[in-house]
Amino acid sequence: MARARREFTPEYKDEAVRLVLTTGRPVATVARELGINEATLGRWVNSFKARNDTGETDVTESERAELLRLRKENADLKLDRADIAMGIRAGHTDRQIGVEIGRDHTIVWRERNRNSTRTRGYKPVTADCEAEDRRKRPQARKIDTDPVLAARVKADLFRSRTPRQVAGRLLLEATDSSVEPMVKSPDAQGRTVSHEAIYRWIYAMPKGELAREGILLQSKRTARKRRKPLGERTGGRIIGMVSIDDRPETATDRRVPGSWEGDLVIGRAGKTAVATLVERSSRFLIMLGLPEGKKAAGLADVLIDRVNDLPALMRGSLTWDQGTEMARHAQLTVATELPVYFAHPHSPWERGSNENTNGLIREYLPKGIEITSHQPYLDAIADELNDRPRATLGYLTPREVFTKLLNDDVATTA
Numbered sequence: 001m002a003r004a005r006r007e008f009t010p011e012y013k014d015e016a017v018r019l020v021l022t023t024g025r026p027v028a029t030v031a032r033e034l035g036i037n038e039a040t041l042g043r044w045v046n047s048f049k050a051r052n053d054t055g056e057t058d059v060t061e062s063e064r065a066e067l068l069r070l071r072k073e074n075a076d077l078k079l080d081r082a083d084i085a086m087g088i089r090a091g092h093t094d095r096q097i098g099v100e101i102g103r104d105h106t107i108v109w110r111e112r113n114r115n116s117t118r119t120r121g122y123k124p125v126t127a128d129c130e131a132e133d134r135r136k137r138p139q140a141r142k143i144d145t146d147p148v149l150a151a152r153v154k155a156d157l158f159r160s161r162t163p164r165q166v167a168g169r170l171l172l173e174a175t176d177s178s179v180e181p182m183v184k185s186p187d188a189q190g191r192t193v194s195h196e197a198i199y200r201w202i203y204a205m206p207k208g209e210l211a212r213e214g215i216l217l218q219s220k221r222t223a224r225k226r227r228k229p230l231g232e233r234t235g236g237r238i239i240g241m242v243s244i245d246d247r248p249e250t251a252t253d254r255r256v257p258g259s260w261e262g263d264l265v266i267g268r269a270g271k272t273a274v275a276t277l278v279e280r281s282s283r284f285l286i287m288l289g290l291p292e293g294k295k296a297a298g299l300a301d302v303l304i305d306r307v308n309d310l311p312a313l314m315r316g317s318l319t320w321d322q323g324t325e326m327a328r329h330a331q332l333t334v335a336t337e338l339p340v341y342f343a344h345p346h347s348p349w350e351r352g353s354n355e356n357t358n359g360l361i362r363e364y365l366p367k368g369i370e371i372t373s374h375q376p377y378l379d380a381i382a383d384e385l386n387d388r389p390r391a392t393l394g395y396l397t398p399r400e401v402f403t404k405l406l407n408d409d410v411a412t413t414a
Helices: 010-023 027-034 038-054 061-074 078-089 094-101 105-115 124-136 147-158 163-175 195-203 296-307 329-336 348-361 375-386 398-413
Strands: 259-266 273-279 285-289 317-320 340-342
Touching: 010 027, 010 038, 027 038, 078 094, 078 105, 078 124, 094 105, 105 124, 147 163, 147 195, 163 195, 259 348, 273 296, 273 348, 285 296, 285 375, 296 329, 317 348, 329 340, 348 375, 375 398
Parallel strands: 259 317, 317 340
Antiparallel strands: 259 273, 273 285
16 A cells, blocks of 8 residues: 555644754754654744744744744854953853853853964954954865865766765765775775765856866756756556555565566657666666657567566566556566556656656656667666665665675575
């Protein structure tokens, strides 16, 4: 059955927001402890702040005071530096000064240590100048200061890795001695960097510099941009469809290998297409050229030839959307013993692995071009994507996981 959408009561949301505001812990940490999505909790917190700005009555006075305190902590210290200097001259502790100016004592401690001089101590005007100079100075980024790390990051970005994939793979190689550096990737020698640092390094570059080196993000962006909502596809009614609700639970939770998700990537004017199959456990990709385009009979013939070449372990089920190209699903099942299940209309998340992979394929086959049916070229694209580390796989590659599943099956049956 399709996974039910989780519902949260207003009381639960309020309690989650209070944990963030009253403890000062990061949203990511609180979200992980509560077992909810970080972005979801972030929206709740932002919604609370928006309600407070508009003066709605459901915001309590204690919540309003807490929010004001947090805002004050994030504000510029310029107006408080004179009070900090006076407190220091009076011999007050950092904690006492913090109480007097309404800030946490750690902020006072950090301000005093950053902006004091050896000869004059802490002076408010000098502190202002020091802080201003610190903001203006060039920020040395980790990647720029480490040639070994820079070479590895650039090499992986050149091979169309995302910053998150690059960072995750570096951490995996640094912490797991059994994992060797990626093929064609320079050895990072145990160095790591966060994906956020990579993004900031990219976006801080002059426009076009990475492109001149042949490196582009998958999104082709040169600045941060909010994601647009995913589109939805419609399909005609197919005779004899078996709903995804009837798909075995072993396929739904990815416990057993051999469950595939499939779809088409469509070319210009809908005249050309390529079939994509993604194995749910390993995210292993197969791309199949369609000389006859979207015709159901041609798709069925191509799938039958390829599916019959798969090991028995990898012929569990196939989940497709309700596109009419799968009208010959019955013949496919008879010829391959591979049951076909159909997702609900307008529900791309029910085939999330395939939808995500098709987005990666668009890097090679952008919208508006005619898609070739030359199989060696399509195999080369699939090979590159199967050699990308994936966060959901612990930064192993789909090929590594797929091969391990096959080897484990051989060892079990031997």
